[in-house]
Amino acid sequence: MNMQSVFTIDLGGLPEAVPARIGSIEAAGPDHVRLEVMGLCPGRIVEVVQAGDPMIVRVLGTRIGLAASLARSVRVDVVCGG
Numbered sequence: 520m521n522m523q524s525v526f527t528i529d530l531g532g533l534p535e536a537v538p539a540r541i542g543s544i545e546a547a548g549p550d551h552v553r554l555e556v557m558g559l560c561p562g563r564i565v566e567v568v569q570a571g572d573p574m575i576v577r578v579l580g581t582r583i584g585l586a587a588s589l590a591r592s593v594r595v596d597v598v599c600g601g
Contacts, residue, residue: 523600530559530576530585530593535567539595546592557583559593 533539541563544551558578559565569575572587 523598525596525598527594527596529591530565530567530595531574531587531590533565533567533595533597535570537597538564538566539597541565541593542596543594544592545594546589550589550592554589554593557585559583559585565593565595 527542528539530539530541541559541561543561544554544559546554554560558581559576563578565576565578567574568577568582573584574587574590576583576585576590
């Protein structure tokens with residue numbers, strides 16, 4: 520039996536080396552546009568390479584430096600188990 524759990528957290532709370540799918544972007548205006556231009560869009564897989572402020576994330580094979588305050592506006596879905 521496949522027992523998987525999905526939970527949603529903000530990107531700033533995602534542990535290093537744990538892949539997650541971006542669920543939503545809660546930033547508004549220019550910050551929302553900036554995140555999407557960097558490739559942080561709903562449906563994409565993202566991974567924290569280095570925690571901190573700024574944090575380094577990997578999306579679409581590219582590493583991006585991201586302020587922790589901005590990372591908190593990105594909601595990600597993490598799959599556990601199974």
